[in-house]
Amino acid sequence: MPSNPSATSDSLAIVYQDEYLVAINKPGGLLVHRSEIDRHETRFAVQLLRDQLGQKVYPIHRLDKPTAGVLLFALAPDIARALGNSFANHQINKTYVALVRGFAPLNGVIDHPLVEEQDSYTDKLARQNKPAQPAITGFSRLAQVEFPFSIDKYPCTRYSLVKCEPKTGRKHQIRRHLKHISHPIIGDAKHGKGQHNRFFQQQFDCAGLMLAAAELRLTHPVHNNALTLTAPLPASFTRIIHQFDWAHALPAHWLHSGDSDTKVIHAS
Template identity: 30%
Template sequence: MNHDFNIPVLYRDEFILVVNKPVDLPVHKNDFMPHDAPYLTKLAGDLTGQWIYNVHRLDSKTSGVIVLALSKEMAHHLTLQFERKEVRKKYLAIVQANPGEGTFDQKVLVKKKTKFKKPAVTHFKTLQSVLTGISHKETENVVLSLVEIQPETGRWHQLRQHFAKNRFDMLGDTHHGDFKLNKIITEKTGLKRLFLHASELEFMHPQTHQELSFSAPIPEEFNELLNFFGR
């Protein structure tokens, strides 16, 4: 287990902390982790010497911008903004095929091992596509696309579920995705991660009421993958 996570701080004041969460780092502790395993709220607590309150979630396999609160009151105000859909979120992902531009609005599962579904809305547009030369299933030359995604709702694995349902499986998704293609691409490129990154976050500062906007640069692995096939 790699304990050397570098947590880039994008913003910090006495009320909130905004960081660029590394890939494969859980946000908070869960029952399945070894007792000494690192997680974001613990590392952020070590960094600030303060108690950290979680406000929204990013899966451990997703990297990118996340806001944390430094008091219960700030956490409450921020959580309300997320619940009222007042927060603007943008993601980048690499997916199979070319989804073009549009909106997915099928209901998605609310969590693992349940059949219960809730409404979900995901807007997307394709920024770049590359041909891989890989033959897979019925496709002779698999296309991979870099897409920008703006979710309106925040359901469990919403983005992964929506893209998988529409046959634009997210690369590196070991839960809903195309396991065989993931394996082929890792063997070819040596890159292995979920290609999903929270690139932008806009919300209102719960204390100053100022509109804040943060972005985390596209991860190196995304560029490496696109360059590998796009050369």
Template identity: 25%
Template sequence: MRFREDSVLFIDGEAIVIDKPAGLAVHPGARTRESLEDYLHHLRFGFHRLPQPVHRLDRDTSGCLLLARNPKAHKAFQHAFEEKRVEKAYVAVLDGVPEAESGTVDMALGKISTAAEGWRMVEDARGKHAVTHWRVVTVRDGRALVLFTPETGRTHQIRVHAASGIGVPIAGDPVYGRGKGPMLLHALSLKVDRGAKPPVEARAPLPPTFVQAGFGDAL
């Protein structure tokens, strides 16, 4: 895999935002044959240092991913995430239609692990605070396209909040849903405040899987 020129959504001296394809992990793991780290040298654009991811997207989630082009910028962007000076929006096709048109899921999350099923995130009052706002954009053929704007960035947050908070899992989710077909979750937009400097801001077009699902013109 090589990143096409149109995979870069934003670039300046501090930041690069790429449109990460679904199926590519951000970091390598024990069962990960390839990851974004294998392709960072394609994203130097004249810099000696390799850019480094500031946050993560699940392997099967596509869309906006922020990379820092130097250690000072990486630290500053991490502080922006910690201080909630980052605006993120995701879209997903749900495997059904929620009862309400919009809402907020305030559900703390914790991690469980079993030998039979591996690990997953679940509702846990003693876990990490997690809040996600959502609204239905459109409904087609018994499935809803939903816009998510999370306040926090916990592991699998949107996936668990859809399945356990809204009560309708994301289509194709192999852990919290039926796992049939590709997982239809996309990091649509990202905006990172940089104080006196213009913000880092990008929007990723819907991927082909959303088009194939009948939602390519929904936004």
């Protein structure tokens, strides 16, 4: 049966669980699993969830360390293989919400191949000079705002709330694609704009990457029913959305309620 126990400071918020699957609302700043890039880290979603449930878990996909949102795990190897095939065949749909610089186009598709980003430490044995891989992201602008502050060469600052639906799963795809169309995500230290990141920190007390995986849609690998897994945006992201009067642009269950980051699954 689906369940949604409330998260505590020592546990992860579970947004769905049955005997085959479990999905959590991963906090921003938490690694999915151990990485040599962040050797100083001691907390990882895989280990925390394993200890919380008392059984082995198998991550089906990844979220960047600074990205919050829905993260899906299988509870058995055969289920992991089935879901892995679903991802590979583009049968699982992901929806993200991002706060970006500028007035983004009303909607569009970014079809821009990406060269694989490699880390000098962990990828030192990987093939070098790989060709760019196909990468496609659909997006739509949900809301926009303008402030009378001059940043960089512009007399005012403009920002947009954007919904993104990646059709492929390249590393940092959404972050790189939005940068490619000159609408980098606020709080992105690697692909964003430092002046705007600092502006949000100073004016709105808002730090961290303004990108969250809000929804995951899939067919259950055993029951074959449609599942829609949702996780509310982080409290800091939700606060900005209310402050900018953007709450009308998102489903209410995508916003942090103030009680916990756990939301009941929506299934059809």
